[in-house]
Amino acid sequence: xxxxxxxxxxxxxxxxxxxxxxxxxxxxxIACSRFGLDADQAEFLAxxxxxxxxxxxxxxxxxxxxxxxxxxxxxxxxxxQLAGALLMVHPAxxxxxxxxxxxxxxxxxx
Numbered sequence: 001x002x003x004x005x006x007x008x009x010x011x012x013x014x015x016x017x018x019x020x021x022x023x024x025x026x027x028x029x030i031a032c033s034r035f036g037l038d039a040d041q042a043e044f045l046a047x048x049x050x051x052x053x054x055x056x057x058x059x060x061x062x063x064x065x066x067x068x069x070x071x072x073x074x075x076x077x078x079x080x081q082l083a084g085a086l087l088m089v090h091p092a093x094x095x096x097x098x099x100x101x102x103x104x105x106x107x108x109x110x
Contacts (some may be wrong), residue, residue, distance in 0.1 A: 004054075009062045016066050017053045021045045036092065 006014065024031035024046035031042045048056075069075060069092045078086050 004058065006058070007062050009064050010057050010060070013060065013065050014053065014057045017045065017048075017057065018050065021048050021053060 020031060020035050020037070020042075023034065024037075024042040028039060028042040028046065031037055031045070032039060035042075037045070071090070071092075075083065075087065075090075
């Protein structure tokens with residue numbers, strides 16, 4: 001069996017997908033809440049096994065699937081002793097849906 005070389009981005013994607021999939025297998029509602037998923041996304045991730053996730057990650061290349069919080073720098077600058085409490089009153093901003101753009105004329109696609 002050959003050795004699989006993954007980039008740092010692929011390793012990050014792999015770790016996150018495994019974490020989310022395992023959480024979704026145990027409780028979809030918690031996975032949706034913790035990771036900002038909708039029910040269909042959680043259900044799909046729960047259906048994947050480790051081999052499926054590894055195959056997806058290797059074929060996606062260096063495209064990061066998980067953007068950080070909009071306020072990441074602010075959160076990391078908080079005193080560590082208060083960070084947990086402050087996160088409870090400063091939930092992560094929900095990602096705005098991105099509308100696909102036509103590569104030819106730049107118009108927003110439906």
